[in-house]
Amino acid sequence: MKNASSGNSSRTGLHLQGMTRRSLVKSAAAAGFTLPVLGKSAVFAAPRRTVRQQDAEKPASLNMLYATVEADVEAIKLAIPDFKAETGIEIVLDSQPYDALQQKVFAELAVDSPYYDVIIVDTPWTPALTGKLEPLSEYLTNEALNDVSDPALDDFIEKVFFDTAVYNPTSPNLQFPDPSAVDVEAITGEGFEIYGLPLQANALVAMYRTDLFENAEGMAAFESEYGRALAFPETWDEFTEVAKFFTRPDENLYGTTLMAGNGDWATDDFKTLLAAWGGDGYMVSDDFTLAFNSPEGVEALTYYADLINEHKVTPPGVTSFSWDDASAAFTSGLTAIGMNYHTEVLAPDVQGNISYALVPEKVTRGPHFGTWMLSVNKASQNKEWAYRAANWFTNGPTQTKMLAAQLHPSRKSAYKAAKTDENATKFGNFYDILGQSLALGVGRPRLTNYGAVDKEIWVAVNSAATGSMTPEEALQSAADKVLALLQEAGYPVS
């Protein structure tokens, strides 16, 4: 129980238990607080600023907790040797699959465990974690700490940066009012903070089989049936027609994949459509009014369910698809169109080619996006070096290098580099489309219990998709439950 507060020990110096004298001195030096208990060691007592500029002892290694697949662990592995060459610090990497990672991150932070110095954080977790992650504004503006790498904040895709890293410490539910330029002083001036540096940015993109779309016979047949040229659809109305056109169950070919199974992916499909239909893609607004059961929401979900049940343009079993099922369906040649968060490679027995496109629009576009950021554990005993690592691993050159392992960069310079980098160009226009999608992306509501809210919405999407409920009923039922959840979490709902 005592150790529950050991993360604060560097502040108060009261909990000596479990810490060596040396590490205590070290962390005290880092935080710059007086430690009367140590008697003569009180020479370390110095104003915060000066100590900050004085270099904290360089650790031999830093522990980093990372996501195996979702944030592309291979990319980080590529860069680790370079970081060692640059700084002499070994990164001890521990990667976990998504659920385990989330559990681990929350568990480590909840008990203020100093074990991990740098932690990868997914957007939906951040509202609950702001108290446990080190605010970085002072680090970012401290010249001395940017000796290894220049943070170059204006190089981040603004939308990605604000959605991922900028939170109000006292009201973590708030979105930053003006996300047009990344400026530390403007952020702190509004009472916001920066809780990490974005790295892997995922957004929903569409992909299609050019061999099918450019098939002469098919093109002619489409044109005679619909009176326009066959091309990847710009709008959702066209999307239905194109998907219908390619749906040929006899040939084992269907129009499109969707991710309608139980899971976060179904919510993300829905909120993409909700935003496209002109609704509030965040689903719950800043003042906690529900925005997903609006008329736009009902229309969007009706469209979604109709693709499956009315037009039948999806492969069998789509209502239990997750993102990997959707990926498998597209890559095995089962569908002409796919929508997912990454590059695809067709299975060896499928002859064909892939091109990428923006997810279609209705009245507008708002593909779902979410980004992983590298954050510094507040309880870490090497916060300054942890910051340097987070900064270095997310900088432009490192991100560009990580393209070799298909990182989805968060920096504009990396997208510029991707135009000519053959690691990126071998995926055709993927990076171009990803960059555009990120600029249009719509994030998630900032709720500490988003996981529970998410689940009620995906159940609604899945229920409508399987036809067990009408879209209205499903959304209404979810709305009642979400309202109760918001109340439970202590949010002021009317």
Next chain:
Amino acid sequence: MRHTPGQRILTALSQVALWIWVLLAMVPLVWMVTTSIKPEGYAQTIPPTWQFQPTLQHYVDVLEGAAVTPFGPLLLHSLVVAVGSTALALVLGLFAAYALARLRFKGKRFLAMWILSTIMFPPVVAVIPIFIMAGRLQLIDRYLTLIVPYAAFNLPLVIWVLRSSIRQIPEEIEDAALVDGASRMEIITRIVLPLAAPGIATAGILSMLLAWNEFLFALTLTRSQVKTAPVGISEFTGMFGTQWGSLSAAATIIVAPVVIMALMLRRHLIEGLTLGAVK
């Protein structure tokens, strides 16, 4: 006994039905093993691919860590946890089982009932407080943090199996030793232990099976130092698709030792489970 033609047909039919079940039951294992030796990309084809160049590449990937994390250390962690928790359960279980089988003491009946009833504790429920406490006490990612809960899960069954097998040992042997001045401890280690060996084998393999295959506690209570193989398997599926080849290779590697052990100890396994039913 005479066999009528009707009986003979019945016997033949039942043999056919039995073998249909057995062969169908092998299908998932056939899927697993064939997928593990199919080249990448042939796991999901329509129709299923049967003609392919078998490859051991997935096994190499899995063991060398080309796929995700090297599997070798994970198998080692699993082995330590399985052996450690089984040893703990057997030692504690043997003493308790002996007391419950042979001694008379106050509260014994209640105790026997209570011990057995702890089987019901659902791991999903138990893991919540254990996870929180282990986190507070900085016990995450230690062998003991998995070994003790696994031993506790197995204790009721171990005690039950051992108690039955101790009761089948003629008491006269122990009485003679007691008269000769042997202590209880000597009786347990010198007389009961060897005579109860078949029961210990059964209890041991049941414990090993649970500890080797357990997922939830291992997922929740480890980082990387004691991460076990079943947790490693879940890393082959994720947002960017599932690596079926590597996954089935890893699965085959995990299942193989259990299968071999179960086959070797088949007779003990079946007898051990039924001991309690023999009055």
Next chain:
Amino acid sequence: MKPTREESNGIGWALVTPAVGVLLLMTIFPALYLLWASFRRFNLMMPENAAFIGLENYRNIVTNADIRHSMLVTILFVVAAVGIELVLGLLLALMLAPKSRSNAAAATLLILPMAVTPVVSALVWRELFNPNYGWVNYYLRKIGIMGEPIAWLSSPQTAWFTVISLDVWQWTPFVALILMAGLQGIPPEPREAAAVDGAEGWRLFWDVTFPLLRPFVAIAVLLRTLEAFKTFGTIRVLTGGGPGISTEIINLTIYRTALQDFSVGAGASLGIAFLVFLSILVPQMLRVLARDSDLVEA
């Protein structure tokens, strides 16, 4: 009087104490902690704000239709899975009981499914029942049993079928092997005597064999029931509780609430409710078992 029959309180308790200690640590302590947490609004990230809220969490359980649903489907799942396993296991045991080389080989092969790691078996099942490339649909259509491909996990009925079939595949052999051992241990005399009296076939089995087999049935049912109530990983991988919430058994709800949403208080109250239910049910089952065997007799 034999020495072993003496009252030996000291030694007896000394020998059971280590085992009891470990069990207390892993059952009673967690239960008490859960009980404490269940009266609080206790979020993992804000442990210092664990406000006492009385019976609020329990009230939520009683009034929440989804939770009632998951408790109900948990019971239905256990009854269906164990029931099917008992019937099929008994049939298999009757086929396996005559001693022959063929039967010994069959019994050996039947052990294999039990050895498969549950997470693996669920992943394999998901692929076998995959509507597009799964072997089940492909070969059923090929031999003409199935017309349209079935999307197994997309409707509640077929999703339940898939979930239960996995449990039946993996655990029917367990029941079968216990009952087989039971049948093989039954002395032939009562059967022969009844046969001489003219009893035949079904009646012979039901009146003579089955009563002798009862202790084995009781043990198999008890162990399977307890294990079935613990089912978690397989359903999580296979359906994730879907479609909708149709296969969301209580363990999934508890896991999600406590370990994904980190509402420890709400999760704890669910855990306590589940424990209370089990501790009413299990002693009843043990009592039935005690009638038939020496399992819990002093």
